Amino acid sequence: MMRIRILGPLSIHHGTVEMTPTAQKPRTLLALLLLHHGQVVPVSDMMDELWKGVPPKNARAALQIYVFHLRKALARGTGVPSAEVARTMLRTVQNGYRLAVEPAHFDLEIHHRLRRAGGSAMAAGDLRSAAMYFREALNLWHGPVMSDVEPGTRIRAEAAALEQSRMTMLDYRIELDLKLGLHRQILSELAVLTSQNRFHENVHAQYMIALYRSGYRIRALELFHKLRRDLLDEFGLEPSAKLKEFHQSVLTLDPALDDAEVVAPPPRPAADLPEIPALASSF
Template identity: 55%
Template sequence: MNIRVLGPLSIDNISVDMTPTARKPRKVLALLLLNHSRVVPISALMQELWDDDPPKTAPATLQTYVFRLRKQLAEAMGLSAAEVANDILRTTQNGYLFVRESAVFDLSAYHRLSKAGSRAIDDADLRTAAESFGRALRLWRGPALTDVVPGPLIRAAVAGLEQSRLTMLDQRIELELRLGMHREMLGELATLVTHYPFREDLHAQFMIALYRSGYRGRALEAFQQLRQNMVNELGLEPSHRLQALQQSVLASDPGLDEVTVVSLPRSSGMPEVPAVASSF
């Protein structure tokens, strides 16, 4: 079974597509997958489907959606509905649980590679860390669950995943800068600062990569472009940190050969956060 949530929702078995097309069953499946191997309470599923105004028929309707999902999985995998209920989409005392340990699941792979990269940083193996983060980032095929109409829980989970992706991107670039790969990164960074015109860390990394590659003037131009974007669109000046970086470039400060922009994660850092809060 192949499961993908880092982009459009997709679940298939040996090229047989099992992705539901109806909007609300897709939301049920998406929330279950975001909490893979964790129980999703019925109350959380109902909030996702109907926010704070569920109809009186909500519990029965939710059961119907789960029944349809099980039936679709059973038909595609050549299993009975009972086997799917026992082994894949289980009913618990107060909710549902999606379990498929043998599945190829992009979100699980993303978290696994993230932890592997952090462990490599602990071991001072920056090249392995950069490679792990790069592999994790390549799992993304677009915004997470981009074709699912989100309710409050999926929306919050997707926002968290997107922030995780951007943070990991910053960290992978930081690692490659520390590995002396500034020239190799110029093209990617030029594209990224265009896509994210207000992300100061990315602009700082671009300025440093340009400076270390011998493009001092272009590094100053990158700062001026950031400043123009921020003043015109936000009415703000770049932070004091970015202004200090500009002054360092103007002065050809030798410290720019060692300066860092973002901190690197440790394996003892923040744990993986589920999509459903434990208070449900």
């Protein structure tokens, strides 16, 4: 079975055989096809991505050569004849190409399924299952999306959207850990996250609450003041009203902090999906 990763460096393997292109343009082409796995990617989109909107006169011929080499690599790695690869895996469809590898352990598809399952469980009040789904999804990440690919505008935009999805899941997962009383267990993680995300107010608020509940009230206040200084120095902005309310609650030892909520749950359950933690853990 093929193993495909894009949540970090791009890689595609079949058993011990690696099929990831080393040349940059075929690598970028494969990345674009994988981001649209199972969907037709128009030739015009591919050329725009590969040549940053300024394709040369021989762009279509060059693209066909890159597709040929991708098919050859897939055939070599899987042992499937090239003609069969062209018919079933990397197909020419209308004025575009469609990559569909089944069955495959594909981290992006597993990520989406776990994200939706976690949202459904969270909205339904099953906090432990939701936290497990989100944790499994986050564990699939091994760095920035396709960090070793030279992106064009499409890959860059979709990578940014995936990164936002990751940060939203992280917000939810930390919120769930706080609701489950795991504030002490996540202090070290939150210390790293606030250092890496200096202006992320949700993460700072969650760290303040975790510190307060763990008996570190002074550190919680210091955290707020450091964020305030950073915001003023960098942007001339004050922290949000919500963060100021949390700061005031820490100052006054407000018992409401024992049940405070930083990130609200999803408004309604997503579509029910099967449990798949075993798939995620196989990466």
